[in-house]
Structure formats: C-alpha cells, structure tokens
Amino acid sequence: MRTLRTELCEILRIDHPIIQAPMAGATTVELVASVCEAGALGGFGHAYTEPDAMRKDASALRARSQRSFAVNLFAAPTPGEPPIHEQGEAIAAVRGDFEHLGLPVPERIPPPYAPDRAQQVEAVFDFRPGAVTVHLGDMTADTVSRLRGVGVRVGGSVTSVREARHLEALGVDFIVAQGTEAGGHRGTFLHVPEHVMTGTLALVRQVVRAVNVPVVAAGGIMDGAGSLRRWRSAPRRRRSARPSCSAPKAASPRYTERRSPAWTETRPRSPGCSRASPRAASGI
Ligand SMILES: Cc1cc2nc3c(=O)[nH]c(=O)nc-3n(C[C@H](O)[C@H](O)[C@H](O)COP(=O)(O)O)c2cc1C
Numbered sequence: 669m670r671t672l673r674t675e676l677c678e679i680l681r682i683d684h685p686i687i688q689a690p691m692a693g694a695t696t697v698e699l700v701a702s703v704c705e706a707g708a709l710g711g712f713g714h715a716y717t718e719p720d721a722m723r724k725d726a727s728a729l730r731a732r733s734q735r736s737f738a739v740n741l742f743a744a745p746t747p748g749e750p751p752i753h754e755q756g757e758a759i760a761a762v763r764g765d766f767e768h769l770g771l772p773v774p775e776r777i778p779p780p781y782a783p784d785r786a787q788q789v790e791a792v793f794d795f796r797p798g799a800v801t802v803h804l805g806d807m808t809a810d811t812v813s814r815l816r817g818v819g820v821r822v823g824g825s826v827t828s829v830r831e832a833r834h835l836e837a838l839g840v841d842f843i844v845a846q847g848t849e850a851g852g853h854r855g856t857f858l859h860v861p862e863h864v865m866t867g868t869l870a871l872v873r874q875v876v877r878a879v880n881v882p883v884v885a886a887g888g889i890m891d892g893a894g895s896l897r898r899w900r901s902a903p904r905r906r907r908s909a910r911p912s913c914s915a916p917k918a919a920s921p922r923y924t925e926r927r928s929p930a931w932t933e934t935r936p937r938s939p940g941c942s943r944a945s946p947r948a949a950s951g952i
Pocket residue numbers: 689690691692693694713714715740802803825846849850851852853855886887888889890919927928929930
C-alpha cells in the first residue's frame with residue numbers, strides 16, 4: 669500500500685494527513701484512540717466539556733494510546749441569558765422530549781451555557797495534547813505562543829481568506845478551511861455567516877494561496893474521490909492527496925448514517941496516492 673506523508677504529518681507527528689473532525693459532544697475516548705492508533709489525528713470536541721472531564725478524557729486516552737491527539741475548543745463569546753419569553757418558546761418546542769424522558773419541564777434555563785474557557789485552556793496546559801484547535805473564533809497571540817512554547821501545536825478553522833490571514837498572524841501552525849458544505853456549525857467569526865458561503869473547493873484554493881501554513885480541507889468530504897477533488901482544487905505546486913482511515917462511530921447511529929465529517933490536508937510536501945474512503949469512515 670502506498671502512503672503519503674506531508675508537512676502536516678511532521679507538524680502533528682502523525683502517519684497520515686487526516687484529522688478526525690472534533691465533534692463537540694460526540695467524540696469518545698474509544699473513537700479518538702482508534703483514530704490515533706490508525707495513524708491519523710484523533711481529537712476531542714471538548715467545547716462543552718468541563719476542565720476536569722477534559723483531564724479525565726486525556727488520561728483515559730493516554731491509557732489507550734501513546735500517540736498524539738488533539739483537543740478542540742470553541743472561542744466564541746459566551747452568550748448571555750435570552751429573554752424569558754424566548755426561552756419559553758424554545759422550551760415549548762422540546763416539551764414533548766422532556767415528557768417522553770419523564771423529566772420535569774423547566775421554566776427557564778439559566779446560565780452558564782458553556783464551561784469557562786480560560787479554565788479549559790488551563791486544563792490543556794496540564795495535559796498538553798499534541799494539538800489544540802479553535803472553532804468559532806480565535807485565541808490571543810499570547811495564548812498561541814504559550815501553547816506552542818510547551819509543545820502544543822495550534823490550529824483553527826476559518827471560512828474566509830480574511831479569517832485565515834487573521835489566524836496566521838496570531839502564529840497558528842495550521843488552518844482548517846471549512847467550506848459551506850460542512851456539517852455541524854461553521855466556524856465563521858469575522859463576518860456575518862451568510863456573507864461567507866464559499867464552498868470547500870473554492871475556499872481551499874483561496875486560502876492555500878493566501879497563507880503560508882498547511883491548510884486542511886473540511887466540508888462535504890464523503891469519500892476518497894471527494895478528498896482527491898479538494899486536493900486537486902489547490903494550486904498544483906502546493907497540493908496534496910490523502911489516504912483514509914476508519915474508526916468506530918461515536919455519535920448516534922442515526923446521525924452517523926448521514927455524516928462523514930473529517931478534515932483533510934490539502935497542502936503537500938510530497939504528493940502520493942489516494943485510497944477510497946467509503947461510508948465505513950462515518951464518524952471520522
Ligand atoms: C455533529 C458535528 C459536530 C461538530 N462539532 C464541531 C466542533 O465542536 N468543533 C469543530 O471545530 N467542528 C465541529 N464540527 C465540524 C467538523 O469539524 C467539520 O468541519 C465538518 O464536519 C466537515 O464537514 P462534513 O461534515 O461535510 O465532512 C462538527 C460537525 C458535526 C457533523
């Protein structure tokens with residue numbers, strides 16, 4: 669079997685230039701360990717995870733795999749409490765689910781709605797994963813520099829050239845170009861989301877031309893042919909191919925039947941082959 673090694677492999681200390689999509693609330697230790705052991709970068713979607721639970725996940729992962737893994741955090745401002753009447757409408761919409769589960773229907777859902785981000789970052793400094801990625805925003809240049817200073821590589825997702833240049837200026841090691849096809853939330857943070865609806869193929873091409881760090885494609889990659897298309901969309905002198913890997917599904921079967929979220933590097937050091945990645949790869 670032919671394999672491909674790219675600059676991203678060196679940066680992240682992985683065998684294959686593939687990053688498992690870090691899906692908040694849907695990444696188990698089993699999934700992340702399986703992806704890491706397959707030679708790609710497994711990662712926890714830790715956006716909604718409290719710092720102590722993050723530490724537990726990291727130590728459980730290290731008991732399963734000694735390979736590099738990633739942690740993904742949200743960087744969007746924490747929302748305040750919505751007006752009570754708006755909460756009422758939202759609660760009414762899911763009242764049936766509460767009743768179905770035999771749970772009391774709340775009158776309001778008070779904050780906090782997300783874990784404390786500064787404490788999440790402190791947890792990352794404690795267990796020092798191979799990489800941290802940010803979504804829906806940025807980190808300060810100082811935090812990026814401190815993380816890199818302790819050996820943690822830093823990446824972030826973007827949906828436009830402007831966001832890519834912004835993250836590059838903060839000193840990140842790699843950029844994930846997330847096209848409009850991407851499942852879950854798109855990580856737009858410098859624009860009105862509807863104003864930057866560029867598809868993955870075009871976005872990858874633009875971002876690769878605009879920055880000097882490796883670019884990873886995300887959005888609508890369902891199989892080997894799709895990833896090859898992203899690779900081909902990059903300017904010829906800077907493009908890459910990808911192999912594939914598979915891992916146990918972490919989200920509910922109903923969900924993963926429909927999704928195949930993965931990030932694929934598009935900027936090469938040395939071009940190689942692409943092996944088909946059929947739906948068995950759902951969940952990575
Ligand atoms: C259920 C789900 C949850 C996701 N959660 C996150 C997340 O927490 N952080 C993140 O950076 N991206 C998240 N994403 C986006 C993925 O990282 C990736 O960009 C996207 O799934 C790629 O598009 P695709 O689903 O078409 O392959 C999520 C995607 C899905 C499907």
